[in-house]
Amino acid sequence: MGSSVFKPLIHLSTITNYPYVDFIFVTFAVLFIINAVTTFYRLLKMRWASEKAFADFPIENRHPIFGHVLLVKLNSEETIQDIAERADIFPYTDQLWLGPFHALLICYHPDTMKPVLSSSEPKDEFTYGMVKPWLGDVLLISKGSKWFRNRRLLTPGFHFDILRPYVHIFNECTHTMMDKWMKQYDNGMIEMFEHVSLMTLDSLMKCIFSIETHCQTEVSTNPYITAVYELSEMVVNRINFPPYFSDLIFHLTYSGYKWRRALRQVHGHSKTVIHQRKQALEEQKELGIKHKRKYIDFLDILLEARDENGKGLTDQEIQDEVDTFMFEGHDTTASGISWILYNIAKHTEHQRKCQEEIDELMEQKDKDVIEWDDLSKLPYLTMCIKESLQLHPPVPFIGRKLSKPIEMPSPTGNGKVTIPAGERIGLPIIGLHHNPHVWEDPEVYNPLRFTPENSKGRSPHAYLPFSAGPR
Ligand code: HEM
Structure with a gap:
């Protein structure tokens, strides 16, 4: 030319x-x-x-431009206090305005959470959209038929027979963490969150990929683990800093650069592992060799999943789900476990009872290790765990955007109000758990609220650390 x-x-x-x-x-x-x-x-x-849709619901000191942004304190113990106070004043619902245009109807009560969670309304793109570049259109975020199909394909991964052998992995990883604590901190205090978080990452790498990373003992050597850490931290930072809501602003900053670098690392790793596993499986098939590993990992489940037409997940879908489980699985469990340890350390009377229960169980067994079938034989420990998730739910806030109108109990207690499609609903699990109109002394660590007698007659939507309904 x-x-x-x-x-x-x-x-x-x-x-x-x-x-x-x-x-x-x-x-x-x-x-x-x-x-x-x-x-x-x-x-x-x-x-x-939104003003028209929420006109019947109470609203507190809304600034015409900033809405409630200046009043809401994010990322601190104060947030819990703040949400609990709001739930005390507005037991069912109130409005929250994030700036002049974005409004959410916030539900604090089982009666108002139930209609939203019982339907399969899609997640709110505004907040969940921030993790989309990392996770893709996956189980956590997707909607409609895509969510339904993938949910069905992934459900076998949660069958007891699949989960049972994982208890040995959890034991092994916990022992590594305990050994570290015994060696390094025999007299001092432990800032445990980071250790617990590495332990949950270690467990997940084994359950998902069957990969041994030694990430608990060689912290900075695994670039994949470092990148997962960075991404999890940046998601939280972004949600806590409104200027970063804008993709343009975020990507122009150093954090945006770090985010893209970590994404490349994480996606590259998942792609490579999936490719290698597929090759290995094909070779095994050709040679007629059966499964060699001691347990079926999550990658096996994803690779073998087939729908009613015999169609499996694409490589991209597999990669996205793997990334999601790494994200959803490590920080939630690390937060949950850290708070449980904190709460029983603070309330030694409960700690002692847990210890006695475990000792008693161990005496009856010939092995000095907890196994799957033992989990149902520890009712006191279970109540302590439940109560910790009640006070400090690892996922404190979830949201939905209505695709069709729903009916909500009127804030006056008389009849129902219809909320039209397109509106956003905020479901602060932490607000529900700290709502004094739902729970007696919600700020007190009291595992006995979960005895069978005390649980009688309680709404199934009063305690939602893992959410409820189809999602
Ligand atoms: C203490 C631990 C955990 C807590 C408290 C927790 C809590 C939650 C909550 C509240 C939701 C609902 C989110 C929403 O409605 O937007 C959720 C969804 C989800 N969680 Fe967890 N989670 C935990 C552990 C895990 C683990 C270990 C995994 C996987 C390895 C996992 C995978 C998922 C997935 C895939 C979804 C999306 C489900 C769907 O929308 O169909 N979670 N989790």
Whole structure:
């Protein structure tokens, strides 16, 4: 091709041609103004729609521009206090405005959470969208038929027979952590969260990929683990810093650069492991060799999953689900376990009873190790765990965006109010658990609220550390 074909539309010399520059500038300015006006009008319509939809529900000191952003304290123990106070004043629902346009109807009560959670309304893209570049359109985020199909394909992964051998993995990983504590901290205090978090990552790497990373003992050597850590931390930082809600602003910052770098690392790792496992499986098939590992890991489940038409998950879907389970599985469990240890350390009377229960069970067994069947024989410990998840739920807040209207109990207690499609509903699990109209002395660590007698007559939607309903 001759170079003349590629004559640039704007030659450098024309830059000095003022009318030409003026024309470009004016065009851009007009397009920019049109875009800004239509966006502003769309946002205004959203504001009016939410104001109309939530008109019957109480609202507290809303600033016309900032909404409640200046009042809501994020990322601290104060947040719990704040949400509990709101639940005390507004036992069922109130409105939360994040700036001038984005509103959520916040539910604090089993009666208002139930209608939302009983349906399979989609997750709110506003918050869940922040993890989408990492996880893809997966079980956690997806909706409709895609969610339904993948949920069905993944359900075998939670069968007892699959989970049973994992207890040995958890024991092994916990022993590694305990050995570390015995060696390093025989007299001092332990900042345990990081250790517990590495232990849960170690467990997951074995349960998901059957990979031994030694991440508990060689902390900084595994780039995949480091990247998973970085991404989890950045998701939380982003949610806690409103300017980072904007993709454009976030990606222009150093955090945005680190996010992209960590994403490349995590996706690259998952791709490689999936590819290697597929090759190994094909070789085994050709040679007629059966499964060699002691247990079926999550990757096996995903690779072997088939729908009613015999169709499996694509490589991209497998990668996304693996990444999701790494994300969903490590921080939640690390937070849950750390709080349990904290609570029983603070309330030694309960700790002593847990210890006695475990000692008694061990005396009856010939092995000095907890196994799957033992888990149901530890009712006191189970109550202590439940109570810890009650006070400190690892997933404190979930959200939905309505795809169809739903009926909600009226805040006055008389009849129902219909919330139209398109509105966002916030479900602060932590607010429900600390709601004094639902729980007696919600701030007190009291495992006995979970005895069978004390649980009688309680709404199944009063205690939701793992959420409820189809999701
Ligand atoms: C103490 C530990 C855990 C807690 C408290 C917890 C809590 C939750 C909650 C509240 C939800 C609902 C989220 C929503 O509605 O938006 C959820 C969903 C989910 N969790 Fe967990 N989780 C825990 C551990 C795990 C683990 C270990 C895994 C996997 C290895 C996992 C995988 C998932 C997945 C895939 C979903 C999405 C389900 C769906 O929408 O169909 N979670 N979890």
